[in-house]
Structures are given as C-alpha cells and as structure tokens.
Amino acid sequence: MIQRIERSFHLEEWRADELPPSDLELLQSAHNACQSAYSPYSKFNVGSSVRLASGTIVAGSNQENSAYPSGLCAERVAFFAAGAQHPDDPIVAAAVVTDSTMPVLDFSPCGGCRQVMLETEDRQGAPIRFLMQTGASNVLVSANVSQFLPLSFKLPAHRNP
Numbered sequence: 001m002i003q004r005i006e007r008s009f010h011l012e013e014w015r016a017d018e019l020p021p022s023d024l025e026l027l028q029s030a031h032n033a034c035q036s037a038y039s040p041y042s043k044f045n046v047g048s049s050v051r052l053a054s055g056t057i058v059a060g061s062n063q064e065n066s067a068y069p070s071g072l073c074a075e076r077v078a079f080f081a082a083g084a085q086h087p088d089d090p091i092v093a094a095a096v097v098t099d100s101t102m103p104v105l106d107f108s109p110c111g112g113c114r115q116v117m118l119e120t121e122d123r124q125g126a127p128i129r130f131l132m133q134t135g136a137s138n139v140l141v142s143a144n145v146s147q148f149l150p151l152s153f154k155l156p157a158h159r160n161p
C-alpha cells in the first residue's frame, strides 16, 4: 500500500429558533418553495432556496415528469436558476427542506445534486453554507457543500473554463 486516504465530515445540529435570522429567512423561503413542488409521482415535496452575495434569494422546488429521469431535484432547480439569472452573483448559502416529517439525517442531497453544488462552490471559490430541515425538525448545518462529495468528478484542466 502506498498511502491511506481519509476524509472527515462535519455537520452541526441546531434548534431552528437558535439560528441567525438570515438562516431562518432562507429556510422560510425554502418552505414556501416546497408548495410549488410538482411531485405527482413521488408525492414528496422539496423546496430549496439559495442566498446570493447581493442578498437576493432564488428558490426552487422538485419538478417531476412522466418520463421519470427527466425530473429535477429542488436543489438543482434553485442552483441552476441562480446560475442562469445571476451568473456573477455567488451563492453564499442554501437551504433544502421537505414538508415530510422524516428523520433529517435521512434527508440530504442526492449524488447528482452534490456534484452540481460542488462544482458551483469550486468555480466561485467561496464556501456555500448549507441547511437541511424536515418539517419543523432541528436543522443540520454544513459549512460547505463540497464535503458531501469527498471524491468527485472534475474534467482535466485543459477542458475546464
């Protein structure tokens, strides 16, 4: 063996009412967005909101389709909408919530969203604070999104922008 490669992972659990107002505002926006979920197939509603450096909040919700793989998670709807509408305004924080009262530890972004969020963080060069909540549960907080995907795909440098 040449070396052992290890990665550590850190989350904080907060009582919602002890979070700073900016986090509560982002969570509330994500809960509102949850109501616009189009989820007739899974019947699982997800809302996601991102805060940009300018203070603008962009929201998304999961959007499904009868051709199932064509649907998109709430996080990617929000991240891509922010990228498309505010390409020069970095994302400083993001929240993802569901109205389902499942254990919050079982509610973290899927692999595809992790890859998308990681690349957003990489390219803007500044961390994205990430909040997760199910119903009115305690809130899980990550200082960045890259740690969700300790190994990720990155195109060779000569193909990168």
Ligand code: THU
Pocket: 039, 042, 044, 045, 046, 061, 062, 063, 064, 071, 072, 073, 074, 075, 096, 107, 108, 109, 110, 113
């Ligand atoms: N979903 C999200 O929108 N975000 C997540 O973090 C997990 C799953 C959506 C995808 C699909 O529309 C539904 O929830 C059930 O998987």
